[in-house]
Amino acid sequence: MSDKKLGITKRVRVTPFTRRVEQAGVKAYTVYNHMLLPAVFESAEADYWHLCEHVQVWDVSAERQVEVRGPDSARLVQLMTPRDLSKQQLLQGKYAPMCDSAGRVLNDPIVIKLAQDRWWISLADSDIRLWGQGLAQGYGFDVEVFEPDVFPLAVQGPKADDLMARVFGEEIRSIRFFRGMMLAFNGVDFYVARSGWSKQGGFEIYVHDTSLAEPLWDELFSQGTDLNVRAGCPNGIERIEAGLLSYGSDMTEQENLFECGLDAFIDLNADIESLSLPALRAMADRQTRQYVGIVFDNPVDFSSVANTIGGFDVLDGDRVTGEIRSQTWSPRYKKHLAMAIVQKSWLAGRSQVEIAGQQGKIVDLPFSKDSLQA
Amino acid sequence: MSDKKLGITKRVRVTPFTRRVEQAGVKAYTVYNHMLLPAVFESAEADYWHLCEHVQVWDVSAERQVEVRGPDSARLVQLMTPRDLSKQQLLQGKYAPMCDSAGRVLNDPIVIKLAQDRWWISLADSDIRLWGQGLAQGYGFDVEVFEPDVFPLAVQGPKADDLMARVFGEEIRSIRFFRGMMLAFNGVDFYVARSGWSKQGGFEIYVHDTSLAEPLWDELFSQGTDLNVRAGCPNGIERIEAGLLSYGSDMTEQENLFECGLDAFIDLNADIESLSLPALRAMADRQTRQYVGIVFDNPVDFSSVANTIGGFDVLDGDRVTGEIRSQTWSPRYKKHLAMAIVQKSWLAGRSQVEIAGQQGKIVDLPFSKDSLQA
Numbered sequence: 001m002s003d004k005k006l007g008i009t010k011r012v013r014v015t016p017f018t019r020r021v022e023q024a025g026v027k028a029y030t031v032y033n034h035m036l037l038p039a040v041f042e043s044a045e046a047d048y049w050h051l052c053e054h055v056q057v058w059d060v061s062a063e064r065q066v067e068v069r070g071p072d073s074a075r076l077v078q079l080m081t082p083r084d085l086s087k088q089q090l091l092q093g094k095y096a097p098m099c100d101s102a103g104r105v106l107n108d109p110i111v112i113k114l115a116q117d118r119w120w121i122s123l124a125d126s127d128i129r130l131w132g133q134g135l136a137q138g139y140g141f142d143v144e145v146f147e148p149d150v151f152p153l154a155v156q157g158p159k160a161d162d163l164m165a166r167v168f169g170e171e172i173r174s175i176r177f178f179r180g181m182m183l184a185f186n187g188v189d190f191y192v193a194r195s196g197w198s199k200q201g202g203f204e205i206y207v208h209d210t211s212l213a214e215p216l217w218d219e220l221f222s223q224g225t226d227l228n229v230r231a232g233c234p235n236g237i238e239r240i241e242a243g244l245l246s247y248g249s250d251m252t253e254q255e256n257l258f259e260c261g262l263d264a265f266i267d268l269n270a271d272i273e274s275l276s277l278p279a280l281r282a283m284a285d286r287q288t289r290q291y292v293g294i295v296f297d298n299p300v301d302f303s304s305v306a307n308t309i310g311g312f313d314v315l316d317g318d319r320v321t322g323e324i325r326s327q328t329w330s331p332r333y334k335k336h337l338a339m340a341i342v343q344k345s346w347l348a349g350r351s352q353v354e355i356a357g358q359q360g361k362i363v364d365l366p367f368s369k370d371s372l373q374a
Numbered sequence: 375m376s377d378k379k380l381g382i383t384k385r386v387r388v389t390p391f392t393r394r395v396e397q398a399g400v401k402a403y404t405v406y407n408h409m410l411l412p413a414v415f416e417s418a419e420a421d422y423w424h425l426c427e428h429v430q431v432w433d434v435s436a437e438r439q440v441e442v443r444g445p446d447s448a449r450l451v452q453l454m455t456p457r458d459l460s461k462q463q464l465l466q467g468k469y470a471p472m473c474d475s476a477g478r479v480l481n482d483p484i485v486i487k488l489a490q491d492r493w494w495i496s497l498a499d500s501d502i503r504l505w506g507q508g509l510a511q512g513y514g515f516d517v518e519v520f521e522p523d524v525f526p527l528a529v530q531g532p533k534a535d536d537l538m539a540r541v542f543g544e545e546i547r548s549i550r551f552f553r554g555m556m557l558a559f560n561g562v563d564f565y566v567a568r569s570g571w572s573k574q575g576g577f578e579i580y581v582h583d584t585s586l587a588e589p590l591w592d593e594l595f596s597q598g599t600d601l602n603v604r605a606g607c608p609n610g611i612e613r614i615e616a617g618l619l620s621y622g623s624d625m626t627e628q629e630n631l632f633e634c635g636l637d638a639f640i641d642l643n644a645d646i647e648s649l650s651l652p653a654l655r656a657m658a659d660r661q662t663r664q665y666v667g668i669v670f671d672n673p674v675d676f677s678s679v680a681n682t683i684g685g686f687d688v689l690d691g692d693r694v695t696g697e698i699r700s701q702t703w704s705p706r707y708k709k710h711l712a713m714a715i716v717q718k719s720w721l722a723g724r725s726q727v728e729i730a731g732q733q734g735k736i737v738d739l740p741f742s743k744d745s746l747q748a
Contacts, residue, residue: 010699011622026378030381030405135511136508275511
């Protein structure tokens with residue numbers, strides 16, 4: 001964590017949970033979609049262990065929704081992503097990267113189908129609403145595109161099912177991954193999905209009635225005392241161990257979905273109207289870079305590595321052959337883990353790389369138990 | 375300033391000046407267009423006095439450019455703003471709020487005409503590139519819309535002309551407000567404009583060649599020793615004294631240009647093709663709110679005032695009649711200053727308001743010397 005403070009003005013929006021987050025002792029924030037997103041409570045490592053063993057409540061309000069509503073809504077949302085949404089069920093979420101006509105990734109949201117003519121795009125950090133609004137205007141679509149005041153609250157960790165069942169009822173346990181239900185709290189129905197930005201399991205509650213934000217937070221804490229519930233936030237250690245790429249850090253408009261190993265979310269052969277599919281089809285077998293993991297047996301001191309706007313350089317002699325965007329010491333595996341985008345031509349047949357005087361083993365992403373425990 | 379730290383990841387982009395900014399002792403950042411923007415060096419008040427008396431160098435890289443290039447570029451940029459750009463000169467900048475077809479303010483940038491078919495939109499904090507790109511795609515315009523790597527460096531304060539003349543030559547003094555020239559540093563021509571986010575005067579240098587970023591910074595400091603040059607940043611005290619509204623804080627999509635007193639930047643009668651003009655014409659004489667200044671003789675403790683996502687409430691009994699978005703103690707005038715958007719019906723004939731037990735005088739914006747010194 002940097003030792004720099006965050007200058008807070010109204011431009012960096014507070015959330016209906018910010019007061020509770022402050023009372024819970026948040027130490028650092030980041031800014032995400034012009035809004036406060038908690039970054040550290042106790043410490044990155046203490047937060048990590050707690051997340052993996054208990055249950056945490058996360059204020060992820062910054063994961064803003066873009067609502068697309070009206071007769072042309074399904075058409076507009078499909079235009080924005082190369083993933084086929086034609087068979088999406090009601091209340092189902094789909095990870096659906098948004099790409100422009102050159103195949104550049106503009107965001108990697110979860111798209112939620114609330115009704116055939118009402119969709120939420122649950123955002124990573126960029127103002128996709130402006131893109132959707134521009135498209136709707138230019139194409140003359142009969143659709144509204146706006147940012148509703150919906151503030152997701154995540155409940156994450158191995159005890160998330162137990163805590164959520166106490167607050168929303170046992171039926172919560174039947175929700176499958178990326179599926180959702182409308183469930184009542186204090187007489188108001190909320191969209192609740194099994195999702196969230198950790199691999200520890202859990203739910204996201206889409207809080208559209210802000211008068212119930214603090215009561216819901218308080219109920220989760222009062223019901224969760226014996227489960228050791230705490231306030232938490234997306235955790236870098238857990239994310240990197242899980243090999244999850246973060247939009248804006250690991251995946252930007254300079255990377256494409258193929259390089260990022262996200263081919264599974266491009267329906268190359270689907271018969272759909274999608275802005276990016278023609279470009280993605282053309283580039284499918286012409287990739288020169290790919291993401292890999294690098295595993296070091298000892299902590300790596302990155303302070304000596306050239307740190308550009310892109311990331312930390314991966315060098316082949318004097319030649320830059322890749323960039324590390326995210327890296328962390330893993331307290332569980334006692335390894336230093338990095339995710340790097342590198343040249344395929346350099347990668348061919350290579351299994352090791354030296355960075356900051358340390359030999360690292362090059363492995364596939366996501367990291368396998370084998371590669372972490374070897 | 376908050377006591378919270380900023381969690382920094384690659385998603386929050388560093389700039390070509392960040393190393394120098396750190397060496398200069400930055401204490402706090404904010405995040406603006408997904409990029410670090412320095413917020414405090416010594417203290418808000420010490421930074422303020424220095425800015426008003428000497429000269430500062432500001433890393434305002436976060437004021438990102440959207441470049442619009444191609445045969446339809448002038449048409450697209452005009453479509454995005456209700457300000458008439460038809461007579462704009464080459465290398466001239468114009469404050470040109472961007473509004474959608476409902477008249478909502480999406481950003482309030484400076485638009486710079488580099489050529490008839492090449493424009494920069496120099497941004498406040500929102501991803502306007504996505505809006506421009508969506509419009510271009512939907513309308514089928516022959517135009518490229520992208521974010522070039524251009525990093526503005528501002529030189530602000532009463533001694534800015536003297537410092538800039540030493541580095542770029544005496545001709546800098548002839549540049550009028552919001553006009554620019556191409557001027558050489560180390561053999562490379564940079565666009566230099568008389569502009570910047572303070573009322574103390576100064577320039578912005580649009581640094582497109584990052585290999586010269588640190589050399590330029592260093593030259594400004596080595597030439598400015600006797601002028602007492604320091605690193606600085608946009609300063610909240612100076613901004614509020616000047617009555618400048620900040621996009622995202624004071625002016626959001628919930629306000630319109632009329633309410634914000636920015637009628638002068640809407641060319642209601644121009645014969646131009648602008649998305650927002652029809653809506654703005656229709657709403658011109660139907661305003662129910664307006665911005666005012668409030669001047670208190672003593673410091674106001676806002677901690678007791680209801681602080682919503684909107685701002686601090688202005689109350690008429692129990693009824694919320696307005697919101698304060700920005701406020702500061704003015705060390706120069708020994709007054710507490712606030713900018714509030716209030717109901718016109720409440721305002722009529724009223725000259726005082728009580729907030730947190732203090733009587734404030736309601737005045738026009740920008741604050742006049744008279745209202746501050748009375």
